[in-house]
Amino acid sequence: MRYSHLISQIESFSGFCHLGAGLSVGLSGLAAGYAIGIVGDAGVRGTAQQPRLFVGMILILIFAEVLGLYGLIVALVLSTKS
Structure with missing residues (x-):
């Protein structure tokens, strides 16, 4: 019973991650x-004109598409932290 508060904090951290x-x-997508x-x-x-x-x-x-990849990389890092 003493660790229920700690478990709740861990679940909260995981949820926010x-x-x-x-x-x-x-948002990056x-x-x-x-x-x-x-x-x-x-x-x-x-291009039609020139x-x-x-x-x-x-x-x-290509540079615009990299924004989406950066968001995916950040999400993978965050999900491994939880």
Whole structure:
């Protein structure tokens, strides 16, 4: 009975770690999707007028997708801490 308070704290910590992991994946995925949408729209319009912009657009899209991967990495680290 003396350890019930300690067990409750451990369960709380684990719950908040999982909440943080979910938020990091969700929000980084949202930001990456928004960035990809903006860059994709502007990039396609720019590439239609000047085809040499295609490589730059692809590079910027790669950097935008990395945001989602960083969120996934943070979530994996958080879930292993709990």
